[in-house]
Amino acid sequence: MAHLRNSCYGEITPSVHSNVSIAGGGGVCMMSNTWKEEQHPSFITFISSFLRANSFRLNFVPISPDLIFNCGGLSVAFIFITNWDCHDTSPIFGRVQKLKGQFANLYVVVTLPTKEQKDSFGSSYFKYGMEFGRPIFVPVQDLEMGFEKIVKIAHARGVCKRQDIVSKLKDERERSVQGMDIFLKVVTSIPGIDNHDANALNQAIGSIEAIAKASKEFILESTDLSTDKAETITRFFRDPKFYLGPKII
Numbered sequence: 001m002a003h004l005r006n007s008c009y010g011e012i013t014p015s016v017h018s019n020v021s022i023a024g025g026g027g028v029c030m031m032s033n034t035w036k037e038e039q040h041p042s043f044i045t046f047i048s049s050f051l052r053a054n055s056f057r058l059n060f061v062p063i064s065p066d067l068i069f070n071c072g073g074l075s076v077a078f079i080f081i082t083n084w085d086c087h088d089t090s091p092i093f094g095r096v097q098k099l100k101g102q103f104a105n106l107y108v109v110v111t112l113p114t115k116e117q118k119d120s121f122g123s124s125y126f127k128y129g130m131e132f133g134r135p136i137f138v139p140v141q142d143l144e145m146g147f148e149k150i151v152k153i154a155h156a157r158g159v160c161k162r163q164d165i166v167s168k169l170k171d172e173r174e175r176s177v178q179g180m181d182i183f184l185k186v187v188t189s190i191p192g193i194d195n196h197d198a199n200a201l202n203q204a205i206g207s208i209e210a211i212a213k214a215s216k217e218f219i220l221e222s223t224d225l226s227t228d229k230a231e232t233i234t235r236f237f238r239d240p241k242f243y244l245g246p247k248i249i
Helices: 031-036 041-053 092-099 117-129 144-188 195-204 208-213 214-220 227-238
Strands: 004-006 010-012 027-033 056-061 065-072 074-081 106-111 135-142
Touching: 027 031, 027 041, 027 135, 027 144, 027 208, 031 208, 041 144, 065 144, 065 214, 074 092, 074 144, 092 117, 106 144, 117 135, 135 144, 144 195, 208 227
Parallel strands: 027 056, 074 106, 106 135
Antiparallel strands: 004 010, 027 065, 065 074
């Protein structure tokens, strides 16, 4: 890979991490046009290859962060500082402060291969009053390692989002099953009404409240219940002597 220049430490040749891949990767990476123009073409080539190998689609767009990943329905924004200038850190932290208010999921990845840069970053971090973890800063040794970290973070956040969605769907299914169990117990407590009748009422009319308000004629029109059963249901919900008779579990 061609040499890449950094203002603080001259020329470097980043190590190659081409064997790194993200299991079950995939998603969209949006890259800032401005940020792209500031990078060496060989680094953009590496990024494109790495994303393609991990099933990510790359788009170049006019965005404020350097990169935005969408994985599993979650958007994660990144500031990727590939050229840490030890003598001009104010614009960097000013940009961080601005973007952290615009993006709920923001990370700042910083390449710091020298001790001078690490010291500069540490002193600047406290000088500009960064709140720990808001956003999260990720120092790295070289450019390629930094981009791989970015992809891994985006992928991990996407996996967590998907797991959260799956967990919520599972909870909703469990609540739905529990609700249906209660519905069946209540409706089948009506004399002469069985599970088939209860399911028919649920599909055609809906909730217990809706069934309680339904007329005999509407029940007959909407379901295959007999006239006697439709009459029993309307009496059950309208006649206190009747509905207090059966035991509702």
